Amino acid sequence: MSKENKSKKFRFLPWVWVLLHAPLLAFYLVLLLSGSGALGSLPSFEELEDPRFNLASVIYSSDGEVLGKYYIENRVNVDYRALPVHLIDALISTEDERFYSHSGIDAEALGRVIKGVLTGNRKGGGSTITQQLAKLLFHEKPSGMAERVLQKFKEWVIAIKLEKSYTKTEILALYLNRADFGRQAFGIQSAARIYFDKSVHDLSLSEAATLVGMLKAPGNYDPINHPEANQSRRNVVLGQMVKNKKIERTTQDSIADLPVITDYSKLRERIRKSVYGQGELAPYFLNELRKDLDLWCDQHINPATGKPFDVYRDGLRIHTTIDARMQRYAEKAMKEHMQELQASFFKRKKGKKNAPFSYRLSEKQREDIIWQGIRRSDRYRILKEQGKSEDQIKKVFDTPVEMTVFSWQGNRDTVMSPKDSVIYYKYFLQNGLMSLDPHTGHIKAWVGGIDIQHFKYDHVRAGKRNSESNKILPGGGRQVGSTFKPFVYALAMEEGVSPCKLVPNVRVCIEEGLEKPWCPDNSGDYKEGKMITLREALANSINYVSALLMKQYGPHAVVNMARRVGITAPLEPTPSLCLGTADVSVYEMTSAFGTFFNQGMHVSPMMMTRIEDRNGNILAEFSPERKEVMSAESAWLTVQLLKGVVLSGTAIRLRYKYKFTEPIAGKTGTTQNNSDGWFIGGTPDLVTGVWTGAEDRSVHFYSTALGQGANMALPVWALYMRQVYDDPSITISRGDFPKPESMADISMDCSQELKEQREAMQQGGTQNINFDQ
Numbered sequence: 001m002s003k004e005n006k007s008k009k010f011r012f013l014p015w016v017w018v019l020l021h022a023p024l025l026a027f028y029l030v031l032l033l034s035g036s037g038a039l040g041s042l043p044s045f046e047e048l049e050d051p052r053f054n055l056a057s058v059i060y061s062s063d064g065e066v067l068g069k070y071y072i073e074n075r076v077n078v079d080y081r082a083l084p085v086h087l088i089d090a091l092i093s094t095e096d097e098r099f100y101s102h103s104g105i106d107a108e109a110l111g112r113v114i115k116g117v118l119t120g121n122r123k124g125g126g127s128t129i130t131q132q133l134a135k136l137l138f139h140e141k142p143s144g145m146a147e148r149v150l151q152k153f154k155e156w157v158i159a160i161k162l163e164k165s166y167t168k169t170e171i172l173a174l175y176l177n178r179a180d181f182g183r184q185a186f187g188i189q190s191a192a193r194i195y196f197d198k199s200v201h202d203l204s205l206s207e208a209a210t211l212v213g214m215l216k217a218p219g220n221y222d223p224i225n226h227p228e229a230n231q232s233r234r235n236v237v238l239g240q241m242v243k244n245k246k247i248e249r250t251t252q253d254s255i256a257d258l259p260v261i262t263d264y265s266k267l268r269e270r271i272r273k274s275v276y277g278q279g280e281l282a283p284y285f286l287n288e289l290r291k292d293l294d295l296w297c298d299q300h301i302n303p304a305t306g307k308p309f310d311v312y313r314d315g316l317r318i319h320t321t322i323d324a325r326m327q328r329y330a331e332k333a334m335k336e337h338m339q340e341l342q343a344s345f346f347k348r349k350k351g352k353k354n355a356p357f358s359y360r361l362s363e364k365q366r367e368d369i370i371w372q373g374i375r376r377s378d379r380y381r382i383l384k385e386q387g388k389s390e391d392q393i394k395k396v397f398d399t400p401v402e403m404t405v406f407s408w409q410g411n412r413d414t415v416m417s418p419k420d421s422v423i424y425y426k427y428f429l430q431n432g433l434m435s436l437d438p439h440t441g442h443i444k445a446w447v448g449g450i451d452i453q454h455f456k457y458d459h460v461r462a463g464k465r466n467s468e469s470n471k472i473l474p475g476g477g478r479q480v481g482s483t484f485k486p487f488v489y490a491l492a493m494e495e496g497v498s499p500c501k502l503v504p505n506v507r508v509c510i511e512e513g514l515e516k517p518w519c520p521d522n523s524g525d526y527k528e529g530k531m532i533t534l535r536e537a538l539a540n541s542i543n544y545v546s547a548l549l550m551k552q553y554g555p556h557a558v559v560n561m562a563r564r565v566g567i568t569a570p571l572e573p574t575p576s577l578c579l580g581t582a583d584v585s586v587y588e589m590t591s592a593f594g595t596f597f598n599q600g601m602h603v604s605p606m607m608m609t610r611i612e613d614r615n616g617n618i619l620a621e622f623s624p625e626r627k628e629v630m631s632a633e634s635a636w637l638t639v640q641l642l643k644g645v646v647l648s649g650t651a652i653r654l655r656y657k658y659k660f661t662e663p664i665a666g667k668t669g670t671t672q673n674n675s676d677g678w679f680i681g682g683t684p685d686l687v688t689g690v691w692t693g694a695e696d697r698s699v700h701f702y703s704t705a706l707g708q709g710a711n712m713a714l715p716v717w718a719l720y721m722r723q724v725y726d727d728p729s730i731t732i733s734r735g736d737f738p739k740p741e742s743m744a745d746i747s748m749d750c751s752q753e754l755k756e757q758r759e760a761m762q763q764g765g766t767q768n769i770n771f772d773q
Contacts, residue, residue, distance in 0.1 A: 010389075018342055025205050025365045025515070026188040026232075028701075032105075045257055051163050052295065052329050052583045053072040053073065054075060054186075054310075055614055056070065056074050056075050056076055056190070056315065057311045057314065057316035057318060058073070058314060058315075058318070059318045059320060060319050060320065060326075061308045061322065061323060061381025062322060062323050063323055063325065063329070064324075065204075065281070065296075065324040067282050067285070067324070068281075068322065068392050068605075070290060070293070071313075072313055073186035074185060074186050074190045075177065075189075075190055076187060076190055076259065076343045077189070078148075078173070078176075078177065078187075078188065079173065080169045080172060082200055083172070083173065083201070084208060085177065086203075086208050086209075086247075087188070087203060087208040088172060089246040089247075090137075090205075090209045090212040090240075090241055090246075091129070091176070091212050091215075091240075092239075093174075093235075093240040093243070093244040094212055095129055095132070095212070096128045096129040097244060098128075099128065099130075099168065101495065103163045104131065104159035104160040104162060105128065105156055105159060111184060116689040121688065128159065130163055130171055130175075131156065131159045131163050131377070132153075132179065133159075133162060133174055133175040134159045134162060136175070136179065136180075150609070150741065151501050155635060165537065168176065175425045176188040179214070179215055180505035181194075181195070181211060181214050181218050181688065182214065182218030182220060182222055182496060183195075183271050183487025184271070185335045188200050191214075192207070192268075194271060195207075195210070195211065195261075195270075197270060197673060200471045204676070205251070205545070206255045207236045209237040209238050209255075210223070210230065210233075212237050213233035213234045213236060213470035214230070214233070216372060221233045222262075223261050223267070223423070224267065224271075224324050227259075229286065231259070231563075232445040233431045234240075238254065238256065245453045246484065265691055275392065278394065279710025281331070282322055282327050282445075282446055282714065283452040284447065284452055284459075284460065285320075285460075286542045287456075288446075288448070288460070288461055289318070289320065289449070290311070291593055291606065292607060292608070293309065293316075293318065295309045295609070298704050300620070310344075314611070314614065315609055316614070317527075317607055317612040317613075317616065318611055319609050319611075319612070320607060320608045321443050321606050322446065322607075322730070323445065325727060325729065325730060326435060326444045326720075326724060326730065327446070328486065329433060329723035329724055329727070330446075331447055332719075332721050333433075333716050333717075333718075333720035334431050334433060334442045334447050334719075334720075335450075336719055337715045338408075338431050338450055339408040341437060341692070342408055342427075342429055343699065343717075345429055346427065348702070348703075348706070349427065354366055355427075355645040356388050356426050356427040356694070356699045357369060357426070357698045358700065359698070361698055365731070369696055370419065370422055373417065373422045373426065374397055377418070377422065379396070379418055380393060381396075388614045388719070389600075394465055397417060397419040398417050398419055399417055399423075400416055400417045400420075401415065401416075401418065402415055403415070403416065405421060405454070406425070406553040407425060407466055407546075408452070408538045415547070421439075425454070425455075426471045426694070427694075427699070428450065428455070428694070429693065429694050430455065430456075430457075430459055430693060430695060431447060431449065431459065431584070432448060432449070432459030432460045432689075432690070432692075433445065433447040433603075433688065433689065433690045433691075433716060433717075433720070434447075434586050434587055434590045434603055435590075435596060435686060435689075436590060436686070436687060436719070437687070438593075438594030438597040438598040438603065438682065438687050439685060440606070440624065441591075441594075441603035441606045441624035442604050442605050442606050442609075443607055445720070447460070448461075451546065459478075459691060460586045461476070461585055461586075462585045464479075464522070476569070476585050476692060477569060477584045477585035477586065478582070478583055478675075478676045478693060479580065479583055479671040479674075479676050479697075480579060480584045480589060480671075481580040481709065482541045482666050482667065482668060482669040482670065482678075483669035483680050483709075484504035484577070484578070484579070484580035484582065484669070485667065486593070486638060486641065487562045487565065487592070488549050488550060488553075489538050489547055489638060489641050490561055490565075490596070490634065490638045491549070491553050491557055491558060492534065492553070492632070493637040494631070494640050498534040498751040498753060499533065499641050499644075499750070500535065500639075500748075501533060501534050501757070502754065502757045502761070503531065503532065503534060503537065503545055503548060504529075504531055505522075505528055505529065505542055505544050506529060507519055507528050508520075508548045510547065510550065510575040514575070518575045518576065519547075520543045520546075520547050521543065521703065522542055522543045523670075523704070525671055526540050526542065527540075527734075528544075533728055533750055533754070534646075535641050535644040535748075536644065536649075537580050537644045538641045538642070538644060538645060538667070539644035539650070540649050541668070543579055546579060547578060548565060555572075555573035556573045557576055558577060559571045559573050559576060562592070564602070564629040565592040565605070566588060566591045566592045566595060566629075566631070567592050568588065569584040569588060570583075580669060583691060586691050589680055589689050590687055590688065591607075593680045593682060594682070595630070596635050596638045596639050596642065596665070597635075597682045597684065597737065598630055598680075599632035599635050599636065599738070599740065600630040600632050601626060601628050602626070603625070603626050604625040604626075605624070606622060606624045608622055609621065609622055610622065612671070631745055636737065636740055640665075642666055642731060643664070643665045645666055645668065646666055648664065650668040650709075650710055651681070653710060654681075654714065655716075657718075658718040658722065660718070660722075662685060663684075663735065664682025664723070665671065666682060666717075667680055667681075668709035668714060670704065673697070673706075674695040674701045674703070674704055675692065675693055675698075675699075675700045676692075676697075676698045677691070677692045677709040677713045678690065678691050678709075678713050679714040681711065681717055683759070684733040684735060684736070684737050686732055688715045688720065688721070689711060690703065690714070692710055692716070693712070699724075707757055716724070
């Protein structure tokens with residue numbers, strides 16, 4: 001070969017080399033440009049050191065149980081030390097067999113992927129756990145193939161940085177805490193809780209393999225929608241563990257045929273509650289607490305972000321006053337009584353005109369109430385937002401569709417029109433209960449309704465918020481009936497009147513300031529025309545005597561007394577107020593009664609004790625407002641009046657039916673047409689208020705025997721308190737209400753005082769009053 005030909009040959013060799021190595025050179029060039037940020041920004045080193053992602057805020061009961069979470073993503077971080085060994089083995093065996101030997105990029109796996117692309121024979125993915133973490137931490141879903149390719153290069157760069165910044169165990173924990181397992185389960189702890197109702201460190205080998213298997217595609221391997229695929233995928237993970245010598249073949253064989261989920265109904269319930277961020281307990285409480293936390297967050301800056309705290313992202317730890325044991329008892333008591341009461345209501349409304357509404361309503365009034373309910377529904381709101389006309393909306397509500405509705409025997413699938421479903425739900429009686437320690441203001445139990453999935457309105461606080469201040473506005477609640485009378489009697493005690501004072505049980509008329517005289521009737525004929533003590537009058541809820549006291553002290557004085565003990569709801573200073581015509585919430589009524597049980601000291605109710613950041617640092621601590629609003633002596637005398645209600649009055653069934661022997665003070669309440677039933681009762685260190693009624697006041701029992709507070713509300717109180725008393729782990733007094741030292745010699749035996757009053761009246765010439773009691 002001539003020198004000239006040789007020269008030409010060697011002249012092409014560099015170009016051949018370039019062509020052969022061009023893909024590799026291009027790869028390194030793009031990698032270099034990605035690392036420099038020339039192809040788009042990368043997280044800073046500080047971001048890699050502290051990658052912040054959405055963390056759920058966790059709500060704890062006073063005795064340490066998790067009540068629920070608030071989140072954008074249902075995520076709770078766990079430390080690597082809490083992760084069981086078989087979970088780590090399953091993850092590495094399935095997702096990244098050479099995890100401990102590479103530095104973020106697995107060259108062998110990457111080469112296999114490239115070969116598979118070129119030959120069309122793909123065998124598994126090439127992304128390491130570190131690359132998957134990079135994708136999870138720092139990237140949104142790409143909009144197209146080109147963006148995804150570029151994103152892949154960035155992931156490689158980030159993966160290398162992650163390997164330099166973190167240990168292998170830290171990377172594993174970060175990945176498992178960030179991974180999406182579907183069904184609002186973000187992170188391994190949430191996944192363990194939702195799918196298996198346990199903490200991550202308690203996961204069995206089968207459960208750990210199931211969750212690792214779901215990482216590939218949570219939707220495709222969902223245990224509810226795709227149970228067979230889920231089980232098959234679990235077995236693939238177990239097979240990988242055998243291949244990597246993490247378990248024996250016999251262990252795999254012993255698990256392979258076992259079902260993944262054993263109780264699908266409980267799993268569905270956990271999933272449903274996870275959507276709302278609710279645990280098993282206190283869902284209505286959590287919804288109301290959320291409102292207070294939103295306000296707190298708006299007013300406090302997170303130093304890590306320079307922005308207001310975000311209860312849905314910042315991983316706060318909220319410690320509440322709720323006692324999980326007492327909350328559980330309250331919910332159980334509500335369900336037990338309300339199920340029985342509802343059955344009775346259904347029975348008595350069957351076949352009745354206008355059911356479930358009062359037979360007194362006209363057809364137009366009935367239709368108006370139904371359409372009020374329709375207009376408050378989510379379906380109506382969505383249709384209006386879509387621009388539908390009223391005629392179009394009416395057609396939708398008249399057309400039967402498949403739906404799931406509430407029943408006390410469990411949710412049931414049915415076909416009915418949305419309008420009929422509104423009528424169906426109007427039948428249901430609702431319930432509200434709040435229990436608090438009157439000395440500390442700590443709310444121990446809160447039941448806002450019978451089922452939050454279907455009835456979201458809270459019947460405890462029942463308040464609306466000011467759109468500007470975000471504060472709860474006074475008002476809401478339901479008509480309180482005779483539970484308001486103790487405030488009137490407390491005023492008399494403040495004026496030095498004895499509970500043993502004799503008063504005439506005769507009609508009283510009030511004329512001052514009115515267009516026509518107000519002359520209320522008694523609800524019965526108990527000892528009409530006779531002289532009775534104030535204690536007996538309150539015990540039997542005598543309207544004549546309440547009107548007598550109102551006439552003596554005046555409406556403004558009564559309103560002032562109610563304000564002092566904590567009532568902020570609107571109160572009209574009219575004579576009828578003494579019979580409980582005002583609408584007040586369970587929250588305020590229970591708190592107000594607590595003043596009597598706390599020797600005249602009103603302590604504002606508390607829902608939470610402290611807020612911590614994600615690391616346990618205390619951000620805020622809370623204490624109640626305390627104010628002495630009446631003398632200890634007057635408060636004790638009022639309690640003695642309330643004890644009479646239980647000993648021999650409208651709440652006596654606590655003794656003869658529910659067999660309580662402990663000192664209890666309380667008051668029943670029943671409103672017009674039996675629309676509302678109340679009982680508020682207490683012991684020396686616990687006061688509990690209960691309300692029962694339907695959403696609409698035109699839905700009620702016709703019979704007072706069934707619709708009175710002693711039948712609608714008192715049983716819930718009794719069932720709840722019986723469980724509280726019977727729980728040895730709950731410290732609650734069974735003794736009497738403490739007497740102020742200044743009243744050590746005072747007795748509630750009225751016999752001597754009554755004798756003296758009778759003699760004085762007879763000497764004064766009172767001839768027409770019957771003193772026979």
